[in-house]
Amino acid sequence: MMITDTTNNRCDQIFLRSHREEQYAVISSKLPNKKLFTRKCVYILNDLYDCRNAYHIARDAFESWIVWNFHSDICPKFDNDLLMLGKKFPVFRNVYCVMLKKKNTHNFLQCDCLLYERCGIPCSHILRITDKIEDNMVKIQHWKVYATHFGDDSELSRKIMDARSLQQCNEGNGVPITNTLLSRCLTPPFG
Numbered sequence: 001m002m003i004t005d006t007t008n009n010r011c012d013q014i015f016l017r018s019h020r021e022e023q024y025a026v027i028s029s030k031l032p033n034k035k036l037f038t039r040k041c042v043y044i045l046n047d048l049y050d051c052r053n054a055y056h057i058a059r060d061a062f063e064s065w066i067v068w069n070f071h072s073d074i075c076p077k078f079d080n081d082l083l084m085l086g087k088k089f090p091v092f093r094n095v096y097c098v099m100l101k102k103k104n105t106h107n108f109l110q111c112d113c114l115l116y117e118r119c120g121i122p123c124s125h126i127l128r129i130t131d132k133i134e135d136n137m138v139k140i141q142h143w144k145v146y147a148t149h150f151g152d153d154s155e156l157s158r159k160i161m162d163a164r165s166l167q168q169c170n171e172g173n174g175v176p177i178t179n180t181l182l183s184r185c186l187t188p189p190f191g
């Protein structure tokens with residue numbers, strides 16, 4: 001009983017602290033379309049957007065880029081590491097490949113880190129290339145309207161469902177981008 005109470009208190013405190021942190025980050029966010037997305041999504045987007053500039057990019061073909069940050073590829077550090085296990089970890093230099101895909105009239109950027117495929121939020125590698133977050137680059141599930149209007153009897157709900165099926169049809173193609181943004185990406189210097 002005692003343990004449960006203290007554990008609960010601790011959980012509540014950690015939850016509140018992380019909530020406050022999230023709140024501050026969201027309030028201070030300069031993302032122009034932040035009002036569209038849920039709070040957690042804006043928090044993650046900010047972080048990914050800020051990280052983008054640590055990456056180097058090179059366009060290695062007309063429709064593909066390589067993205068890397070070797071400074072982030074370092075040995076892990078452990079507390080009390082008497083056996084120096086941290087130094088024995090193999091460290092691989094990560095180079096991500098971002099490809100442009102075209103389907104019908106739509107353009108997509110796909111990164112081989114597959115963050116977007118897993119979470120529905122564009123990764124720092126793609127943001128390094130686009131330098132911009134368009135509304136449709138974030139999956140509809142992270143939009144505020146999704147949680148509030150999905151499935152109710154409204155025009156908005158129908159639009160959300162349409163957007164979701166379009167998303168499903170294009171699953172595996174990557175992050176959708178508009179023609180305007182694409183031509184910006186293809187015009188050096190990037191960003």
Ligand SMILES: [Zn+2]
Pocket residue numbers: 096111112113114115123124125126
């Ligand atoms: Zn990526």
